[in-house]
Amino acid sequence: MATLPLNVHQLVVLATVAEHGSFTRAAEALGVSQPSVSQAMRELERSCGMPLVEQRGRALATTPLGSELAALGRRIYLDARRGAKLVAEHNAGLAGKLTIGASMTTGAYYLPRVLVELRRERPGIAVDVEIANTADVAQATVDELVDFGVIEGSVERPELVYTRLGTDVLVCIASSRHRFAGRAATLTELLDETLLLREPGSGTREAVLDALAPHGARFDLTIDVGSNDAILQAVAEGLGIAWLSERAVAANTGRPLGEIAVRDVTVARELGLVRRRDRALGPAGERVVAALVSECATLERARS
Numbered sequence: 001m002a003t004l005p006l007n008v009h010q011l012v013v014l015a016t017v018a019e020h021g022s023f024t025r026a027a028e029a030l031g032v033s034q035p036s037v038s039q040a041m042r043e044l045e046r047s048c049g050m051p052l053v054e055q056r057g058r059a060l061a062t063t064p065l066g067s068e069l070a071a072l073g074r075r076i077y078l079d080a081r082r083g084a085k086l087v088a089e090h091n092a093g094l095a096g097k098l099t100i101g102a103s104m105t106t107g108a109y110y111l112p113r114v115l116v117e118l119r120r121e122r123p124g125i126a127v128d129v130e131i132a133n134t135a136d137v138a139q140a141t142v143d144e145l146v147d148f149g150v151i152e153g154s155v156e157r158p159e160l161v162y163t164r165l166g167t168d169v170l171v172c173i174a175s176s177r178h179r180f181a182g183r184a185a186t187l188t189e190l191l192d193e194t195l196l197l198r199e200p201g202s203g204t205r206e207a208v209l210d211a212l213a214p215h216g217a218r219f220d221l222t223i224d225v226g227s228n229d230a231i232l233q234a235v236a237e238g239l240g241i242a243w244l245s246e247r248a249v250a251a252n253t254g255r256p257l258g259e260i261a262v263r264d265v266t267v268a269r270e271l272g273l274v275r276r277r278d279r280a281l282g283p284a285g286e287r288v289v290a291a292l293v294s295e296c297a298t299l300e301r302a303r304s
Helices: 008-020 023-030 034-048 064-091 104-109 111-121 134-142 203-215 228-236 246-250 282-303
Strands: 053-056 059-062 095-102 124-131 148-152 160-175 194-198 221-225 242-245 257-262 267-276
Touching: 008 023, 008 034, 008 053, 008 059, 008 064, 023 034, 034 064, 059 064, 095 104, 095 134, 095 282, 104 111, 104 124, 104 148, 104 203, 104 228, 104 242, 104 246, 111 124, 111 282, 134 148, 134 160, 134 267, 148 203, 148 282, 160 203, 160 228, 160 246, 160 282, 194 203, 194 228, 194 242, 203 242, 203 267, 221 228, 228 242, 228 246, 228 257, 242 246, 267 282
Parallel strands: 095 124, 095 148, 194 221
Antiparallel strands: 053 059, 148 267, 160 242, 160 257, 160 267
């Protein structure tokens, strides 16, 4: 009775012997000595309880069972080669899968261009992007639901490492029909407007409120809105004013929007990356981060 499981190395040796018809040539192909091939074959035949190769003229040929096992050994050999290739590609950042958490602004207006470049350079990498607000992205990173997160603003969590990527400037927008659209105004002149804000946990909301706080400015009318796109449409309809990322506004020139140059308030926030303290980014993740840093640096040079 055969002893299972069979030794996979011995099956590979059998496949090589079957291919070359000789222990000597099989040893050369495998880069081992002929005695080691002979020993592997003896042990495999002992496990099977019957011969697997036989002499036919000047060459060795496989028995019926030997042929079936040789085919199995060949598949094992090829799978091992494919496995080694996968390991090399993953180590080089050429293959694998990334799950990236992204805030709504970074996911819509910063990541896409970077991911297009990544796909062109490294088509073997599969990427999933999970969109949520900054607080939820940070939590998903802590919970290891994403490999890392790209967020607006900074996050202080003991489990996370935060890396600054660049700066995102927010601009004040109103309907193109608004009295201050395309003009300058002071914060005081805008306080009777309805201020549209992103929901709690959003990096955009935090940046706006942090910028207004030193001025003691209080808008009596505010509306919380759950996405940048909904705010853009609401502003275009004349529901109120809002501060949104310059990238979001620039990407929506088809909407009837106008910018307001608020003289005494500048709203900006950091864009950053969060990852678990106990997890490295890996080659593919490092490539995404480098591209994001370059993208942000290009924007900052354009502003100056």
